[in-house]
Amino acid sequence: MKKNKFLALLLTCAMVLTVLAGCGSKDTPAPAEESKPAESSTYKIALIQQHQTNAFQIAVTEGAQAKAAELGVELTILSADQDAATQISQIEQCVSEGYNAILFEPVDPDGLRDAAKAAADAGVVVINVVSFCTDWENAGIAAVSCGNNIKAGENEMQHVADLLGGKGNVAILTGPSAVTDALDRLTGYENILANYPDMKQVVAPADCQWDTAKAQATVESWLSAYDLDAIVCQNDGMAVGAGNAAGADSGIVITGLDGTPDGYEAIKDGRITGTVAQDGGAMAANAVEAAVTLLNGGSLESNLLITDSVWIDASNVADYE
Amino acid sequence: MKERKRINTLISEYFIFVIFIALVIVLTCLKPSFITPSNLVNILKQASINGILAFGMMFVIVAGGFDMSVGSTVAFAGILAAMLGQGNYPLIVPLVVAMLAGLAVGIANGIGVAVGNLPPFIMTLGTMTAVRGLALVVSGGKPVIGISAQYKAVAASTFCGIPMLAIYLAVIIVICSFVLAKTVYGRRVYACGGNLLAARVSGINTTMIRISTFAIAGLLAGLSGFLMTSRVTIGQPTAAESYEMDAITACVVGGVSMSGGVGKPWGVVVGCLLITVIANGLDIMGVSSHWQRIVKGAIIVLAVLIDIKGKSKKN
């Protein structure tokens, strides 16, 4: 009996903690105030991120928050933790709680389509951020604010080609093979490589799962068997790993993609050459702005808002930290 | 005749070692650069963190348990170490904090299993998820950068051409082997895993023994987190995903019985080297990542299968 009571107490504590954690992650005032009728000028906007576990996603969070504060709208941020089912129920929940707009990065481009359409049919403004649903225009999605992974990949590989003078042995580290981001970036690489017949891939691209340690081990092994001039990585974390394996100022061109603090640090101390930054903050800000425009009855010049990628190396890294 | 029989027994006892040597020979023939000193150094570096985790795991498995949480613990401890290893404190501070964090997770696991009577799989699955969450909360989801040069040198430096990481592993191997083989405590760890009830009626405090094995696994995971951060130069909340599986694989391939009570330290060393060599060899040969998984899976199953067959021949 005593034990049961103790367990019940524990469970209660865990539940209270959950509620507290839930409130903490919201950017809005406590729920009690939310239940008051919202002022007509304050829109309720929800941003549902794929996850919040890397620097890029945190930049998305921060960009959205800054823009929301600037425009004076109420913003709630949720994370789907990479789970499509979670994201669907979060969208449904936001619709029933009367949000005016839902911004989200689909965990799965196909799986989230129906949920998006249902939300749009209920009169909510739906906008995709960072990546987008398959055939989004027909799913009621009002706009898409994203970078372009193919273009970012092209940007990165073009800089590598320029640095190598269009000639040399190249190796590629990729993210998980079945992920759209990774596939698009690879397509970008290949588009550029097609123009430079003297740039050769001497090993098959290695899937290092976005992971620094895995990239580091793979590159260590490669370096004892291959003569590499450039190592092109699909994110900064893996580029840092490659840089650690090669050592500072190795003479090997090592590049990353995303533009995250770990990448900047490695650029500064010469372990990696440069990175291409996707501006997550700008994507989120554009999306919030577009949502407000649409809610105010305005219209967008284009419903595809592309944020350009930028090349960052030792010369300009200080501007981005 | 007798001599030959003795040799046969010896071979079957150390069969996994024979398999390991065979694999090394095959890889060398396929790609001679495999056997170069620089690559051997690579293998030592790459085996070390998994090796340390595998020894912690070995204590738990030999005592009849199972720990899914070590990967998350590595990430959590690594984040703490990165935050404290920015040069503001002496290096001992991040080391001790990382190890204490690991120890705390381990003790929580141990209490859940030995006192709360939860199945080890469930308990450590819970901590695996929660501790990963802790790592994300503490780091705010971002990689922690800016560790001091001194801290980076912990993993990057070498001693007489041997990477320090390998030396740390060697020290851990020596300590763990000694504890398991020579001390009363080690003997009792085997007794608990061999037959928990028997150990209890023989007057062994099985609760403490089981908690302590999880604590050791946690402590070593904390140490691994500290070393991991030094090796990759950043603290990442998403690091060491599924490292527990590599550690368990090293144990099982090395002959540690999943039902507890059986396992020799040298077996774990070989098991750990075997999986590192597979990954390294396949990288060197430039095998595509997709095929690597298939080959790795097949080699692991085959190695254990051949080992079992080789042993059963003896009887």
Next chain:
Amino acid sequence: MEYVLEMKDISKTFPGVVALDHVQLQVRPGEVHALMGENGAGKSTLMKILMGIYTKDPGGEIFFDGKPYSASNPKEAMDMGVAMIHQELNPILDMAVYENIFVGREIRKNGLVDKKTEIEEAQKLIEECGLHVSPKETLRNLTVAQCQLIEIIKAISVNAKVIVMDEPTAAITEREVELLFEHIRRLKEKGVAIIYISHRMAEIFAICDRVSVYRDGQYIGTDDTANLSEAQLIKMMVGREITDVYPKLNADIGEVVFEAKNITRADNKVKGVSLAVRRGEILGIGGLVGAGRSELVEGIFGIHPLSQGEIYVKGKKVKVSSPQDIIKEGVALITEDRKVTGLNLSGTVNDNIGMVAIKKLLTNGLYNKAKAHKASQEYIEKLNIKTPSVNQIVGNLSGGNQQKVVIAKWLLNEPDIIILDEPTRGIDVGAKRDIYLLLGNLVQQGKAVIMISSEIPELMGICDRILVMCEGNYSGEVQREEFSQERIMTLASAITV
């Protein structure tokens, strides 16, 4: 001081059950004191309180060496001088003999395990016990009997003043029992008191000085063994008279239904043994531990590969490569270790009874719960299984009732030939008698029974014929008219060239 151990007014209540109701026990130094009673009488509970595994209800007192005694775990009990050989074998199979002997009280030198001394000490103890195994051998490679002897060695090496032996002879044969008794006598001379729990009457009268009897958690009485007859003792235990311990029912012996010829196992543990059994006949298989009796029937049943041998069931030659092949022909094997190979201990009575003959419990290919319940209920009544319901977890039943569940599971499959390996090991008088009567009933129905037992009186009591094995070989056969203990023992220890 008259008593080395005195337990007064001890009670123990489990939720819903009074396991001990104000019982007592007084043990003198240097005596062998038998605890008798059927399963559930409370003997084991009383001993577990002594060892600190259970806590007694408040009120009772325990005095050890004249001083108040209380142990909260086995280690404390051992430290105070009380050791126990547990009824459930507790070997750590993957550890060496010497490691098992010293587990929990390792010999230390400089804080480390002193392996060398441990091996030497173990060697001495093993030799004293007349056992021929290396102290470095892994227990997994030993027989059940050898493991049990290791347990005994472990307990006596603690230097205890009181040693509790709970069914120490359950798995060993006469020769080893003699060695054990010699040991007990030596311990007595040193003033050690032994509390001896056994279901074997002969042993009680052979070795014990006094007996305390318990029944259903109550203390019945204590007396000198010399003052009691077997019948009186049984009456104290069961509360009524049992006249025939080994009831033998008459059955008509018919044609040969099962024949195994020239059975030789691939591992050579059985060499060229043949046997045949007729309808209505109970064939006993006797021999010392390690004679290859279990190995023979396991070979016949397809559990271990044979290098030679033919098997005929009802005149038809059967090729046996796995147990399914022979189960199909109507043969059942009730294995020696019910906990390991006989039962799903965490399953219910119902689950276990349906395990073999699940096909009989199907309706349109699906498991029919009602049918299963009905079948289980039928066997619970037929075999007099004492269980609160068909949904009781088997692990919670007494040994005798567990054994009956194993038998029920095979009977549901309606076999014609039933092989039983030590079916009465570790179960009490009443349950044993139930099993003998059951076997009698089966042969009356025209079935054939083959029974392995280490208790010669039991074989002589209920078998029609006894086949004796020695060192994996057929040693001889004795017909019921010629049964004698000497004859069987001679065959069992015959040295074959």
